[in-house]
Amino acid sequence: MFELFKNLAKWLTSGSQWAGTDGIAHRLAEHLQYSLLATLIAAAIGLPLGLLIGHTGKGAFLAINLASFGRALPTVGLVVLVFLASGLSMWPVYIALVALAVPSIVTNTYAGMTAVDPDVKDAARGQGMRGHQVLFQVELPLALPLIMTGLRLALIQVVSTATVAAYVSFGGLGRFVFDGLAQRDLVQVLGGAVLVAVVAIVLDLGLSGLQRFLFRHRTA
Amino acid sequence: MNRRTLLGALAGTAVAVPVLSSCASGVTSLDGGGSTGGGSASSKNGVTIGTANFTENQVLGYLYAAALEAAGVKVKVRPNLGTREIVFPALKSGDIDLLPEYQGSLLTYLQPKSKVAEAGEMQNALTLALPSGLQVLPYGIAEDADCFVVTRATARKYGLTSLADLAKHNGKLTLGASAEVKTRQVGVVGLKGVYGVEFKEFKSLDSDGPLVKGALKKGDVDVANLFTTDTDIKANDWVVLTDPKTLIPSQHIVPLIADRVADPTVRKALARLGNLLTTAQLTELNRQVDKDKKDPEDVANTYAKQHGITK
């Protein structure tokens, strides 16, 4: 086992591993690209949806249960289905990742909106604020911590799942897992897994640190 | 996440990596433990047939099953288990007992540097190369070889008829195949060694699967690694590059079996099937599964009935 660990350390630190189209640096960049882009798209869909449901109160059932539905969606099945429909392209990857991220963004955005003290909203309306003013100047800022949590959790999930790109021949860190499997190179498989975990953790710690900093003046 | 959980996460990472590594403690490859031989062979307790993750292997698996069941052996088929890298260790560790294999590919899997190419020679080379507890039974007449294929347009554009022609365009063409082809003799390594071919890029797809065929059609790869029994080759007017220096060894289909179940009943049943199934017939069975969307099991059973293996 120490042998394996030693080989892993060598794999992670050797310069030649990092260089080239098959190298760690390139795969890392690809992986981050898939993850960030997919989360961005998911946010563009999920945030407005969550804000709308939270503001109007309509469709709450959807917001609460969407997360369950998203969690149940088998990523492999979705990727294969889109692949069969659209052929060899990044569509299967992005659709699967966006489908994974949207539910948790919607649910957390909705949760953030419902956590806003109704008295505050009333006071705002009482001051004569119109609907959209209440939404953007009162509710959204107050809901922001939970919304950011939702975005952070979605990003982490997407990073872990972006290995899926390797199912349909694309890059990212999942490539190491699949190629390592095909080439009987356990170190490569382990390396890919460890890299994904490290990226996810670094992003998680970084973003939660950012969250704490941004909301440092807020009380509970 | 408060500070304690943050420190916990860091400590967790420091622990998780060795924890993960210790998952494969003492193992540096994907192989599980070897099987222990000994005792006389018997198929009384049934035979578990495993198959790899492509159509033809599943058809073969169910054909083996039909042949064995007709001979009175209890059979269980575990289809679509994965690539050889997953399936072979399963055979060694006893999770499965019998596997339809291909002479050449199996030999290069066991001995990457092997240059043996003739069918009879390979049979002996395999017997020598296999770990104890496993053996190959006599090979059947049907054959399915790896081949390297280009589109008719590519062949015309670069003047390609044989693998040797590829060397005239080094650094220009992209090869698509499953990942292990990058590191094996019947693949990038051998093409360089025997024909002096160097590709511009290698794309990890699959061999003779939807990914590489899709890529070939789209033009994402110039050369694709396919199998000779694939009817898509003819259907798409693809050109199989010839192999004058016999890089690609003979690939007769051969049952790879654990010693402990290789008793006379099993041997005879598989020998009967081996002499019966021709390459053309196998190609047709593959077509029925891939194009007509029939189940491998049904296709195999129908064949078995038609050819008198089962009543």
Add this chain to the structure above:
Amino acid sequence: MTIDWSWIGDHTDDLTSLTFSHLQAALTAVFLGLLISLPLAVVAHRVRPLRGFLLGLSNVLFTIPSIAIFVLLLPISGLTRTTTVIGLTVYTLVVLLRNTVEGLDSVPAKTKEAAKAMGTRPLRTLLTVELPLALPVIMAGVRIATVMSISLVSVATYIGDGGLGQLFTDGFQRDFPTPVIVGVVLTLLLAVVADAALVALQYVLTPWKRRRA
């Protein structure tokens, strides 16, 4: 992309057995996850220094891609259902641990003090006061873990298992959408039914919530 309805008709037996196999893998993983996470959660809840470590470790494990865990387990437990279940249990364990600790945290300190004041021993307090009060949050975790598990089982098709996931690799290899669509629909249905069943179970297990003053 069209559905071949006759294929579905011809394969009801296979579909049924795949569904059962799929469910069995997921439920076993949740059950094992509960078995391991409950005592671990109590430890994490009570022993402050270990709490950060256990939660941190489980967060790390959660980020590891499931396909990698399955592949890494192959040399240990082979091409068997055991490998699938162990892999799934890693993830259910993480979810259940988090939620159980949170659930135990949510028990009001005053309630525990009252129990202590009455002379109840710590183990009894745990079993008759803390766990029942933590139940809603724990059950939320069980629901999440179950649904997630049902989705993850299909990844095991890459190591020859996978329940309904086998329909995905089959459809992929043969360019045949029908089994893939059926697989996705059945997986979702399975998750919905399981979730509903757990909601019903929670209702049954928390009678005090039903009693209105």
